[in-house]
Amino acid sequence: MKPTLKAGLSITLVSALMFTAVACSGGNKNGGNNAAPSASSVATESGSSASASAPAAEKPDPFGKEPELVEFTTGIAVSAEANMPAGESFENNDVQKWFLDNLNVKPKVEWTTSDQNFAFDQKVNLLIAANNIPDVIGLSVEPNGLNILSKLVKAGMIEDLTQVFEDYASPSLKSAYALGGPDIMKSVTFDGKLYAIPSISDVETAIPVVWTRKDWLDKVGLQEPQTLEDVENVLKTFKAEFNAGALPSQQNIYNTDTASFDFVFGAYNSYPAQWITGADGSIVYGSVQPEAKAALQRLANWYKDGLIPKDFMMNDGTKAVEAIAKGSAGIFQGAWWATWFPLPDSVKNDPKAEWTATVLKGVDGIAHARGYGNVRSFVVVKKGFKNPGAIMKAINVSQEANTKKLDWYNKLTFDEGSKYINAKMGLLPVGVSAKDPFEISKRYKDIMEVVDGKKDLATADPETQVQVKSIQSYEKATDKLADMGLWSLANQFAVGAAAFTKNPVQMTLPAFIGTTDLMQKKKASLDDLEKRTYLEIITGKKPIDEFDKFVAQWKSMGGDDITAEVNDIAGK
Numbered sequence: 001m002k003p004t005l006k007a008g009l010s011i012t013l014v015s016a017l018m019f020t021a022v023a024c025s026g027g028n029k030n031g032g033n034n035a036a037p038s039a040s041s042v043a044t045e046s047g048s049s050a051s052a053s054a055p056a057a058e059k060p061d062p063f064g065k066e067p068e069l070v071e072f073t074t075g076i077a078v079s080a081e082a083n084m085p086a087g088e089s090f091e092n093n094d095v096q097k098w099f100l101d102n103l104n105v106k107p108k109v110e111w112t113t114s115d116q117n118f119a120f121d122q123k124v125n126l127l128i129a130a131n132n133i134p135d136v137i138g139l140s141v142e143p144n145g146l147n148i149l150s151k152l153v154k155a156g157m158i159e160d161l162t163q164v165f166e167d168y169a170s171p172s173l174k175s176a177y178a179l180g181g182p183d184i185m186k187s188v189t190f191d192g193k194l195y196a197i198p199s200i201s202d203v204e205t206a207i208p209v210v211w212t213r214k215d216w217l218d219k220v221g222l223q224e225p226q227t228l229e230d231v232e233n234v235l236k237t238f239k240a241e242f243n244a245g246a247l248p249s250q251q252n253i254y255n256t257d258t259a260s261f262d263f264v265f266g267a268y269n270s271y272p273a274q275w276i277t278g279a280d281g282s283i284v285y286g287s288v289q290p291e292a293k294a295a296l297q298r299l300a301n302w303y304k305d306g307l308i309p310k311d312f313m314m315n316d317g318t319k320a321v322e323a324i325a326k327g328s329a330g331i332f333q334g335a336w337w338a339t340w341f342p343l344p345d346s347v348k349n350d351p352k353a354e355w356t357a358t359v360l361k362g363v364d365g366i367a368h369a370r371g372y373g374n375v376r377s378f379v380v381v382k383k384g385f386k387n388p389g390a391i392m393k394a395i396n397v398s399q400e401a402n403t404k405k406l407d408w409y410n411k412l413t414f415d416e417g418s419k420y421i422n423a424k425m426g427l428l429p430v431g432v433s434a435k436d437p438f439e440i441s442k443r444y445k446d447i448m449e450v451v452d453g454k455k456d457l458a459t460a461d462p463e464t465q466v467q468v469k470s471i472q473s474y475e476k477a478t479d480k481l482a483d484m485g486l487w488s489l490a491n492q493f494a495v496g497a498a499a500f501t502k503n504p505v506q507m508t509l510p511a512f513i514g515t516t517d518l519m520q521k522k523k524a525s526l527d528d529l530e531k532r533t534y535l536e537i538i539t540g541k542k543p544i545d546e547f548d549k550f551v552a553q554w555k556s557m558g559g560d561d562i563t564a565e566v567n568d569i570a571g572k
Helices: 011-019 094-103 120-127 144-154 161-166 171-180 216-221 228-242 262-266 291-302 322-326 345-351 388-402 405-413 439-451 460-476 483-497 517-538 544-569
Strands: 072-076 106-115 136-140 197-200 208-215 275-277 283-285 329-334 353-358 368-369 375-381 504-508
Touching: 011 460, 072 120, 072 136, 072 388, 072 483, 094 388, 094 405, 106 120, 106 171, 106 388, 120 345, 144 375, 161 388, 171 197, 208 216, 208 228, 216 228, 216 353, 262 291, 262 368, 291 544, 322 345, 322 388, 329 388, 329 439, 345 353, 345 405, 345 483, 353 439, 353 483, 375 388, 439 460, 439 483, 460 483, 517 544
Parallel strands: 072 106, 368 504
Antiparallel strands: 136 375, 197 375, 208 329, 208 353, 275 283
8 A cells, every 4th residue: 555545543542532641750749759560560470360379269350250240430521523323322332231241340421521622631620629520530641631640649539559450450461561661650650659550652643744635736746745845835836726725723733633733843843831851951841942932933924824724723623624624725734543533524525635644854854743751641540439450350451452452342343344443432441551652653564564565464463463454455445435434444554654654753752741839830820821922923913022021921930940840850
């Protein structure tokens, strides 16, 4: 398959939809400490839970069925794109039936939120204030997950899972945590107690990918854009030739995977709203670094030239990409898994639409990009819940499912024609995903080696086999768009992940994630100042030199104090 997309839920998106989040290496002030039950300390087991040194009868079976029904309450974020079969829901589907039949575990959804605009985090914060959280919560680390976790721990609202993890976590799950390094458990450990079960982040999922209509590029004789100048040229050309000249954009202008300006900031090696390592080795705040000013100047020019919609600040992520579905936009920033969102509507409405994906080179010729931290999400259990071991068992199964080791799950969710391949919502009752942080590019290489005949399919791991089979089925299909789930699954790696290989990507990972005492007191007002200033500069209400005033004001309003606190916690 060519690295282009004809007529597009990644493993990452699947994980994210199940419940999914960055970790810092903070000490007790921020939650993490060095007394965590580290992966390395538990990664020596592999294989059967039975051990010659421990009587099998006394050791819990990590996949054993509970003697009595264990029902737990939870809340979920639901995408507007969710597409469950008629009569089915998160609580009522074949995956949940498997957990009920085989583990005797059943979720009960107390509430749902949108998956947009951080609605889920806002709901959880309200429930913490009301002391009314559900039995189990899955939270993403970004943007506020670790802050929420800290609140839950301080309020004594969640269980210490240290012993539960030791007793019930499967050997394969424990081994998988070793892939993420020793800091994985630290970020969810407080005073030596494990309060959450984390998911390891596939750090590359944060990389902003520029998707472009290849069929349009071919018509106008342009190559796939490699730089910001190329993007400008494409936008102007598409406007002239196809009346499609504005870049789909939204109010969350950074740290958002779809229709944000992360690719523009990245081109300047700039990472707003992230704590990153500065030139002197200390931790600095990305939004006040000079590289951000240069990126804002570029965006202000684009806005002035009509390359950014005049009303972009009114758009959420879904609204921003409507133009793609309508065929009135031919280039946008999306995630590598954009074959699941928003591209399917584009090719359904215009079967001739062919998309290609790349990571731009920066102004210095290097493809810079942000990355996630080592923890992407985590699961917590309410204090007093009677059977946290049952939740751990469900998590064990979810890990097996997420690594494509369960045939029954693959047949329901990933195989060609599977019942839920287009469901676009998480189906596991509770879950984590623990894999290599750089799994995407490594798996892309494995997949293409098999597809290109350089490697035997039978020697590939289960997840690679699933992905290869989807590509092969897609290539054989007479009607390429008859099964849009297959189209998305096949093209996510063949086209989306291929973007990471065109220009070697130099990633900047967060040096600190989480919250501090001063952040909780002052950061809300600092964030308001930042957002207002950035938007006013982009829209031309304030000149670019306003950035310097913003930096001075940010520092005097507490930014310098927070920076010192962050460095103190991180031991810098």
